[in-house]
Amino acid sequence: MSSTFFKTIGIRLWTSALVLVGVSILIFCIARVIPGDPARIALGPNATQEQVELLRDRLHLNEPLPAQYFEFVRELFQGNLGVSLYTNRPVTTDIADTLPATLELVVFAGILMVAIGIPLGVLAARYRDKLTDNVVRLLSLLGVVTPTFVWAVFLMLVFAFYLEILPVAGRLSQGVDPPPDLTGFYTIDALLAGQWSTFWDALAHIILPATALAMTAIGQTARMTRANVAESYDTPYVEMAQAYGFSERRIASKYALRPAMIPSLTIMGLDFAAMLGGAFLVEAVFAWPGLARYGVETILHKDLNGIVGTVLVISAFFLIVNMLVDVAVAWLNPRIRLQKRWAG
Amino acid sequence: MRTLKYAVSAAALAVAVSLAPMAAEAQSVLRLDEVPVGELDPAKATDFVDTMLMFNAYDTLLLPAQGTGGLAPHLASDYTVDGNDFTFTLRDDINFESGNPLTADDVVYSYDRLIALGQGFSHLFRDHVASVEALDDHTVRFSLNAPYAPFLAALTRLQIVDSQAAIANSVEGDYGDNGDYGQAYLSANSAGTGAYNVTDHNPQELTLLARNDDYFLDIEDGAPDEVRLVYGLEGATVRTLMSRGEHDISSQWLAPEIIRALAERDDMHLFRESGTGGFYIKLNTQRAPLDDVHCRRALAHALDYDSVIQLIQITDEVAQGVPANGPLPAGMLGANPDLPVPTRDMDAAMAELQQCAYVPDEHTIEISWVAEVPLEERFALLMQANFQELGFNTEVVRVPWALFTERVTQVDTTPHIGQVYVRATTPDPDALIYNMYHSDVAGTWQSTEWLNDPEVDAMLEAGRSTIDQDERAQIYRDLGARLVELQPTIYAFDTQSVYVARDAVEAETLSGDGESSYSLDGANFMFRHMNVQ
Numbered sequence: 027m028s029s030t031f032f033k034t035i036g037i038r039l040w041t042s043a044l045v046l047v048g049v050s051i052l053i054f055c056i057a058r059v060i061p062g063d064p065a066r067i068a069l070g071p072n073a074t075q076e077q078v079e080l081l082r083d084r085l086h087l088n089e090p091l092p093a094q095y096f097e098f099v100r101e102l103f104q105g106n107l108g109v110s111l112y113t114n115r116p117v118t119t120d121i122a123d124t125l126p127a128t129l130e131l132v133v134f135a136g137i138l139m140v141a142i143g144i145p146l147g148v149l150a151a152r153y154r155d156k157l158t159d160n161v162v163r164l165l166s167l168l169g170v171v172t173p174t175f176v177w178a179v180f181l182m183l184v185f186a187f188y189l190e191i192l193p194v195a196g197r198l199s200q201g202v203d204p205p206p207d208l209t210g211f212y213t214i215d216a217l218l219a220g221q222w223s224t225f226w227d228a229l230a231h232i233i234l235p236a237t238a239l240a241m242t243a244i245g246q247t248a249r250m251t252r253a254n255v256a257e258s259y260d261t262p263y264v265e266m267a268q269a270y271g272f273s274e275r276r277i278a279s280k281y282a283l284r285p286a287m288i289p290s291l292t293i294m295g296l297d298f299a300a301m302l303g304g305a306f307l308v309e310a311v312f313a314w315p316g317l318a319r320y321g322v323e324t325i326l327h328k329d330l331n332g333i334v335g336t337v338l339v340i341s342a343f344f345l346i347v348n349m350l351v352d353v354a355v356a357w358l359n360p361r362i363r364l365q366k367r368w369a370g
Numbered sequence: 371m372r373t374l375k376y377a378v379s380a381a382a383l384a385v386a387v388s389l390a391p392m393a394a395e396a397q398s399v400l401r402l403d404e405v406p407v408g409e410l411d412p413a414k415a416t417d418f419v420d421t422m423l424m425f426n427a428y429d430t431l432l433l434p435a436q437g438t439g440g441l442a443p444h445l446a447s448d449y450t451v452d453g454n455d456f457t458f459t460l461r462d463d464i465n466f467e468s469g470n471p472l473t474a475d476d477v478v479y480s481y482d483r484l485i486a487l488g489q490g491f492s493h494l495f496r497d498h499v500a501s502v503e504a505l506d507d508h509t510v511r512f513s514l515n516a517p518y519a520p521f522l523a524a525l526t527r528l529q530i531v532d533s534q535a536a537i538a539n540s541v542e543g544d545y546g547d548n549g550d551y552g553q554a555y556l557s558a559n560s561a562g563t564g565a566y567n568v569t570d571h572n573p574q575e576l577t578l579l580a581r582n583d584d585y586f587l588d589i590e591d592g593a594p595d596e597v598r599l600v601y602g603l604e605g606a607t608v609r610t611l612m613s614r615g616e617h618d619i620s621s622q623w624l625a626p627e628i629i630r631a632l633a634e635r636d637d638m639h640l641f642r643e644s645g646t647g648g649f650y651i652k653l654n655t656q657r658a659p660l661d662d663v664h665c666r667r668a669l670a671h672a673l674d675y676d677s678v679i680q681l682i683q684i685t686d687e688v689a690q691g692v693p694a695n696g697p698l699p700a701g702m703l704g705a706n707p708d709l710p711v712p713t714r715d716m717d718a719a720m721a722e723l724q725q726c727a728y729v730p731d732e733h734t735i736e737i738s739w740v741a742e743v744p745l746e747e748r749f750a751l752l753m754q755a756n757f758q759e760l761g762f763n764t765e766v767v768r769v770p771w772a773l774f775t776e777r778v779t780q781v782d783t784t785p786h787i788g789q790v791y792v793r794a795t796t797p798d799p800d801a802l803i804y805n806m807y808h809s810d811v812a813g814t815w816q817s818t819e820w821l822n823d824p825e826v827d828a829m830l831e832a833g834r835s836t837i838d839q840d841e842r843a844q845i846y847r848d849l850g851a852r853l854v855e856l857q858p859t860i861y862a863f864d865t866q867s868v869y870v871a872r873d874a875v876e877a878e879t880l881s882g883d884g885e886s887s888y889s890l891d892g893a894n895f896m897f898r899h900m901n902v903q
Contacts, residue, residue, distance in 0.1 A: 062775060069489055076496075077492065113574060195603065
């Protein structure tokens with residue numbers, strides 16, 4: 027890795043920090059213009075006006091917006107995102123409790139997206155305009171146009187309600203204790219602890235929600251990969267490889283797929299990051315105790331600290347994924363790495 | 371050989387997976403769900419699910435009496451009333467889950483903590499209680515500022531906390547020597563005398579409770595050893611879980627069609643809880659044309675009450691409400707059985723309309739419904755159809771709850787018609803209707819009528835200051851008649867919470883017959899009264 031590369035990463039980190047500051051200001055203001063008094067909502071319908079005023083004072087809600095933001099930043103630098111009005115717990119505790127569950131779900135969905143979407147796309151491109159291609163295109167279109175919550179309910183109906191072969195709700199079966207907390211990913215923690223039965227149980231629980239969450243991204247990835255690989259197949263270097271008599275597998279994986287992955291990777295990265303925020307419905311249907319669901323509940327309850335905390339975490343995740351995608355693209359395509367613009 | 375090894379391993383793991391839950395299920399487990407979040411701190415708990423937690427993990431000086439209405443001694447074995455002083459004698463055989471004995475200091479601490487935090491049900495006491503004093507280890511005195519009849523009922527909302535445990539686990543906070551008043555600890559742990567102790571609590575996901583076999587009262591032999599209270603299950607999820615036998619009692623918030631589908635199964639039955647509140651169609655009495663009582667009465671006569679009930683019907687016998695005849699649900703102190711149950715009567719409606727000072731088609735009536743309660747849209751559309759028959763222009767408006775609570779703070783922005791479910795927070799009529807109809811408290815979600823009637827105000831105040839329960843009952847009966855005459859509200863139905871339960875679960879307090887039930891929503895979920903097979 028060259029010094030230019032690290033300098034570029036440094037610049038990206040700096041701009042990401044600026045983006046986060048911008049996001050925090052924006053969401054801080056937006057959260058406060060949503061209709062409804064957060065103190066009133068938090069205290070419940072029977073609270074007196076006096077109680078409401080007391081809580082407003084405690085939350086600094088009667089102070090000007092800049093003063094409130096300053097207070098928020100001051101607390102943030104002490105690692106404190108405030109107390110959630112929704113759960114009455116520190117927001118950092120809520121996020122620490124829910125983020126690993128969503129990350130595990132998203133990572134599994136991401137694996138499914140790559141493991142199923144790319145091969146399907148390559149297969150369709152290889153057999154372009156034939157039956158295989160048509161079937162893949164139809165399935166991937168179905169994946170894209172069907173809303174995630176429909177997939178969630180459909181999968182639950184088939185595999186949990188009728189066939190009863192997979193669990194319905196939560197991360198573990200009743201009576202199964204969570205593994206020792208190392209990563210927060212139950213599957214990985216169970217493996218690290220050598221708890222095989224817990225691992226299988228956690229795996230069984232994540233299959234349906236991860237599949238439901240991944241369906242749209244699988245369809246999108248398959249369609250995009252097909253288009254890009256099909257384009258590669260028309261290039262002179264692939265024709266030359268075919269003329270040399272290279273095997274179909276070698277042509278597909280090395281000469282057609284690799285350059286085709288460059289544009290796909292950026293979109294897949296965005297799809298992957300978007301799953302974090304978009305997991306709400308899947309988490310709701312499968313009672314998955316994750317951050318996306320927490321984030322939506324905080325909005326509905328006008329939990330100011332919860333909203334800001336959740337949005338900041340999701341934004342940071344977006345930025346990190348984008349940066350990783352940029353690195354991956356550069357790795358795949360040396361021309362990009364060698365271009366001067368990488369230096370900023 | 372390697373394949374065989376993998377196959378054997380996989381089979382062993384599959385057996386392990388299937389046996390792990392079975393081993394844990396050797397004890398009886400009750401599984402139910404509610405909407406998040408479950409608030410475990412007694413000084414903050416207010417919602418339905420909080421009430422479930424409170425009445426299992428904690429106890430109060432008095433309890434709603436089972437079946438008969440009124441109140442019964444609980445942690446207090448006895449009490450005396452001397453003017454504005456209420457002196458309670460505590461039982462001397464009660465310990466907290468920590469093993470600490472219950473003393474009068476715990477009562478004082480619990481009260482002081484509730485008032486200091488200023489949340490939860492502190493409003494029931496704040497303006498009425500002058501002081502609370504421990505006279506000795508087992509005697510505590512509450513002194514009131516003035517006669518306040520709902521006080522005893524309010525005590526069913528004062529959960530007694532183990533003061534030693536709370537103090538020992540307090541951390542630095544905003545309350546001087548009391549630190550954080552044990553907030554961090556009590557939001558994650560129970561510290562009560564209840565029949566169940568909380569063993570694990572995540573307010574958004576799950577609360578686990580274990581039976582306290584040292585409880586000072588009898589616990590049913592078949593009461594569950596463990597309770598798993600899950601938060602935030604969707605309707606489809608509950609349906610699937612119950613069909614698979616993996617869930618025992620649904621929440622009351624399931625859509626009627628899901629409850630119906632589950633109830634039709636051979637292995638399910640319904641639980642019911644009623645008598646604590648109603649569904650109120652509130653008319654803004656300060657905005658034309660509803661500032662004319664005749665227009666309000668015309669609307670009340672025009673509503674198709676049978677169709678309202680049909681919309682909440684679960685089975686042929688059970689609905690999520692029963693016809694109401696006034697502001698207080700049947701069975702509550704002061705409910706007036708002599709008032710007629712309203713029915714749709716278009717002749718009477720037209721007769722009232724002719725006495726109204728307004729011409730109907732010159733006015734547009736805004737019928738709002740709360741966005742978070744989709745069922746209200748159906749009620750709104752029914753009202754639209756009914757009221758248009760009188761000649762009124764109508765507009766159905768969807769309003770998110772947060773916006774609704776803001777709009778109702780001004781008379782001009784309060785919709786002509788609002789719909790709300792209101793439940794009494796204590797087993798006392800004052801807790802249900804004072805905040806609806808007294809002119810001093812207009813402008814909240816409960817009082818969108820903006821009623822300003824001196825006679826009603828006087829009766830509400832008399833209901834508070836009259837200690838004799840028979841006299842109070844008569845005051846509220848008269849008040850009910852007066853309110854029906856003024857018609858600030860259309861009394862659509864008394865609410866009845868309906869739950870689906872597996873046949874393996876029995877709960878006499880939720881049978882719906884009223885003989886064993888507590889007159890407070892959520893209190894009927896005392897798990898010590900349940901049987902799980």
